[in-house]
Amino acid sequence: MDAFIHQVLAGLATGGIYASLALALVMIYQATHLVNFAQGEMAMFATYIAWALINIGIPQLGIPPLPYWQAFFVTVVSAFVLGVLIERVVIRPVENAPVLAVVVVFIALLVILNSVTGWMFTYTIKTFPSPFPSEIGFGRFMSPHEVGAIGVTMVVLVLLYLFFRFTPLGLAMRAAAQNPESSRLVGIRVGWMLALGWGLAAAIGGIAGMMVAPIVYLDPNMMGGVLLYAFAAALVGGIDSPGGAVFGGFLVGVLENVLGAFVIGNELKLAVALVLIIGVLTVRPSGIFGKVHVTRV
Amino acid sequence: MAFLEAKSLHASYGQTRVLHGISFAMEEGTITALLGANGAGKTTTLRALCGMVKTEGEIRFGGERLDGRATEDIVRRGIAHVPDGRGTFVNLTTEENLRLGAYTRKDRAAVEADLQRIYGYFPRLKERRTQQAGTLSGGEQQMLAVSRALMLRPKLMLLDEPSFGLAPLIVRELFSILRTVNEREHVSMLVVEQNAAMALDLSDHAYLIETGRVVLSGTADDIKKNDAVRRSYLGY
Numbered sequence: 001m002d003a004f005i006h007q008v009l010a011g012l013a014t015g016g017i018y019a020s021l022a023l024a025l026v027m028i029y030q031a032t033h034l035v036n037f038a039q040g041e042m043a044m045f046a047t048y049i050a051w052a053l054i055n056i057g058i059p060q061l062g063i064p065p066l067p068y069w070q071a072f073f074v075t076v077v078s079a080f081v082l083g084v085l086i087e088r089v090v091i092r093p094v095e096n097a098p099v100l101a102v103v104v105v106f107i108a109l110l111v112i113l114n115s116v117t118g119w120m121f122t123y124t125i126k127t128f129p130s131p132f133p134s135e136i137g138f139g140r141f142m143s144p145h146e147v148g149a150i151g152v153t154m155v156v157l158v159l160l161y162l163f164f165r166f167t168p169l170g171l172a173m174r175a176a177a178q179n180p181e182s183s184r185l186v187g188i189r190v191g192w193m194l195a196l197g198w199g200l201a202a203a204i205g206g207i208a209g210m211m212v213a214p215i216v217y218l219d220p221n222m223m224g225g226v227l228l229y230a231f232a233a234a235l236v237g238g239i240d241s242p243g244g245a246v247f248g249g250f251l252v253g254v255l256e257n258v259l260g261a262f263v264i265g266n267e268l269k270l271a272v273a274l275v276l277i278i279g280v281l282t283v284r285p286s287g288i289f290g291k292v293h294v295t296r297v
Numbered sequence: 298m299a300f301l302e303a304k305s306l307h308a309s310y311g312q313t314r315v316l317h318g319i320s321f322a323m324e325e326g327t328i329t330a331l332l333g334a335n336g337a338g339k340t341t342t343l344r345a346l347c348g349m350v351k352t353e354g355e356i357r358f359g360g361e362r363l364d365g366r367a368t369e370d371i372v373r374r375g376i377a378h379v380p381d382g383r384g385t386f387v388n389l390t391t392e393e394n395l396r397l398g399a400y401t402r403k404d405r406a407a408v409e410a411d412l413q414r415i416y417g418y419f420p421r422l423k424e425r426r427t428q429q430a431g432t433l434s435g436g437e438q439q440m441l442a443v444s445r446a447l448m449l450r451p452k453l454m455l456l457d458e459p460s461f462g463l464a465p466l467i468v469r470e471l472f473s474i475l476r477t478v479n480e481r482e483h484v485s486m487l488v489v490e491q492n493a494a495m496a497l498d499l500s501d502h503a504y505l506i507e508t509g510r511v512v513l514s515g516t517a518d519d520i521k522k523n524d525a526v527r528r529s530y531l532g533y
Contacts, residue, residue, distance in 0.1 A: 168400065175386050175397050182384035185347065186445065187372035187401035 006141050007261045008254055013146035014215065014229075015253020016153030020208040021230035022237070022245035023160070024201035029239050031177040031194050032091075034102055038109035039205055040227030042086070044220060045113050046079035046206030047213050048121055051128060068131040072210060076203045083202025087195040117220045128213035149211040156207055157246060160200075164242075173197060225270055229256060232273040235280045238290020247289070252276065299357070300325035300485060301346075301453060306354035308338075308345050315341045317509040318354070323502065325452075328479055328486040330496040330517065332530060333506035339489040340381050342506070343455045346487075347371055347378045358453070373401050377446035381457040383438045384445075387431030391422055394430045394441055398448030408448070415444045418474050436467040443471065447478065456488045460495055468492070472499050493530035497521050505530075 021039060028036040053071035057064045066074065090109065094102050132148030164170035176183045176193035183190050209223065216222050233252040237244025252273065260269040286292045299322035308316040316338045323329040331339045345352040348368045356363040363371055372378075377398070386394050395415065399408040416423035419440045425433060430441060439459060446454050459475070460468040472495060478484050490496035497503060503520045505513040513523065520526055527533060 168396070171389075171393055171397060172400055175389065175393075178388055179384065179386050181349070182380065182386060183397075184349075184368040185372060185378045185380060185384060186397045186449070187369050188397070189369050 002140060003261070004258070007257045009142045010146055011254035011257030012250055013142070013149045013253070014212070014257065015233075015250035016150050017208045017212045017226065017249075018229045018233045018253050019246040019249025020153055020156060020204050020211075021226060022233035022249045023157070023242055024204045024208070025230060025234045026239060026242050026245040027177075027197050027201045027204075029234070031197050032102070034099065034106070035231070035234075035239070036201070037103070037106040037227075038113060039201065039230070040223030041110045041113035041117075042079070042083065042202050043205030043209035043226075044223040045117055046075055046082070046202065047128065047209035047218060047222075048117055049078050050075040050206075050210050051126060051213075051218055052121070054129065068129060072131070072207075075206050075210065079206030080199040080203040084195045084199040086202070087198035091198070092191070092195075114220050121220075123220055126218040128210070128218045130214040145214050152207065152211055156204060160204070160242075169196075225273075228270060228273045228277075229253070232276040232280075235277055235287055238287030240291055241287065241289040244287055244289030248287070299323065300359065301487065302355075302357045303342070303346070304355040304357075306342065306345055306352055306356070308341050308350050308352045310341075310350070315509055316345065316352070319506065319509065319511055321504050321511060321514065323485065323487060325485055326479075326483050327502060328475075328488060328500040330493075330500035330503040331487065331489045331506055332491075332493045332496060332503055332520075332526075334530075335491070336508075337506045338509040339506055340457055341509075343378065343381075343457050343487070343489055346455060347376065372449065375449070375452035376455065377449040377451035377453070378455045379442045379446045379457060379459065381461075383435075383442040385430045385433070385438045385441060387429065389430055390427050391430050391433065391441060392426040394445055395422070395448050398445035399450075401449065407450075411448055411450065415447055418477075419444055435462050436464065436471075439463060439467075440471065443475070447484075451484055454484055454486045456486060458489055458491065460490060460492045468495060475499065493526070497531075 021043065024039055025035055028039070050071050053066045053074055054068060055065055057066060086109065090105060094105050130145040130148065132144040134144050164174060172183070172188045173193045173196060176188050176190045177197065180190045212226055213222065216226065229252050230249065233248035234245045235248070236251060237246070237248030256269050256272050259272055260266050280287060302322040304320050305318040306316050306320070307314070307318055319338065319342055331342060333339050341350060344350040346356060346363065348363070348366050348371050352364055354364065358374060358376065361374070386397065395412060399411065402408055421437055422440060422444060425437065430438065433441060443459065459471060463471065475486065476499060479486055488496055488500060497517045497520060500517045503515065503517050504511050505520065505526060513520065513526065521531070
């Protein structure tokens with residue numbers, strides 16, 4: 001029983017990370033109606049920025065290695081700026097291009113970020129520190145990092161909820177994603193709202209990357225598996241439902257852990273995500289909380 | 298100097314020319330109607346004023362050129378557009394829709410007061426303030442669209458077929474509120490309508506558009522008396 005509880009709780013910890021990344025996918029999906037395949041690599045690149053800040057600093061600017069939380073903060077801001085830049089420079093020109101063109105751009109971004117990271121930092125696997133002190137663990141049930149990761153995820157999710165629900169800017173971003181034409185008519189600068197959405201998604205991804213790196217270790221391919229779980233999470237919850245994505249994230253985390261530990265073994269864990277993706281797409285394409293789209297023919 | 302003036306507006310969708318040099322002007326504080334049959338170019342004219350379609354020609358608002366500007370910047374000059382199809386943010390609540398109307402305003406206290414004022418005009422919207430706007434009836438969504446535009450505290454309102462799909466009783470209610478808003482708050486209005494009789498009752502001036510050109514203009518009363526208009530558009 002203890003082992004089972006442990007697996008469920010550990011599942012919630014990684015589930016929170018999947019939930020964040022799934023949320024980032026949903027945010028971009030709502031604005032573009034496309035799944036950003038480069039989301040994982042953007043998160044990975046941000047995590048490398050954090051690693052460099054913690055271990056090397058920025059020697060060119062004479063900045064010494066930073067303490068963890070300072071590096072965390074600088075990373076989140078850099079990821080945000082990077083996300084905005086990617087939208088403005090790379091995505092904007094293909095805004096009205098056919099779906100496949102945009103998908104190819106996403107895949108190109110994925111490959112470019114992956115290779116650039118490998119070239120800058122080598123493909124050698126690195127360890128990534130956890131900032132959480134050992135006192136906050138629950139002994140046999142949860143490690144300090146798992147407790148801390150859940151905490152950070154929760155803070156991020158609550159802040160996002162408050163932002164989108166209660167601030168005029170959050171409202172404008174939701175409006176711009178739903179109905180760009182009406183948004184322009186009330187004076188919302190829709191292009192900037194989309195760029196802001198990319199920035200936020202990249203920042204959330206960066207946090208997810210920093211939370212998952214102590215578990216999966218840091219290497220340019222670290223987010224491959226994580227992104228698959230996040231896809232599965234977003235699809236299970238409903239690709240157009242932020243709440244659904246969060247729920248899906250936790251569900252996938254727990255399922256992955258419990259099935260991996262007791263049913264199918266660790267080697268087949270990733271298959272859980274793929275089975276979920278195929279299962280949802282065949283049985284209930286709109287997910288648990290997603291809207292069913294009806295088209296007149 | 299006219300309040301709003303358009304000079305030889307041309308506009309096309311792809312290869313298809315829709316406006317062939319439309320010119321018109323309106324005075325501040327008045328209600329002007331653009332009348333015409335389906336496909337005459339009325340909606341396109343309004344879209345042109347808001348920078349939503351590429352145009353050639355000149356548009357001046359308070360002496361300032363509007364053509365070539367982005368829609369968001371035109372809105373900031375005090376022009377509110379009630380679009381064709383109502384433009385409801387269907388997944389947001391009624392009140393969120395209204396607040397978006399005031400997105401460009403910084404005077405928060407006045408925005409709250411305006412919200413209450415609009416609930417006074419349209420009590421139904423108050424009843425449904427926390428409801429998803431997509432679930433409102435057609436008439437309620439039309440009222441929401443007008444209200445969203447009013448939340449800007451516009452100098453000029455562009456109304457695209459406000460009577461479309463509404464029951465006659467609701468049209469009458471809506472038009473009387475528009476008249477009140479025009480008189481009390483001095484909001485100028487440019488109304489596009491197929492329902493020529495209602496539009497002429499509401500407006501001070503009117504232009505008749507056929508296939509992208511102005512073919513007739515004058516005071517609403519003169520236009521009402523015009524024989525051709527009476528036969529083709531008023532139907533008696």
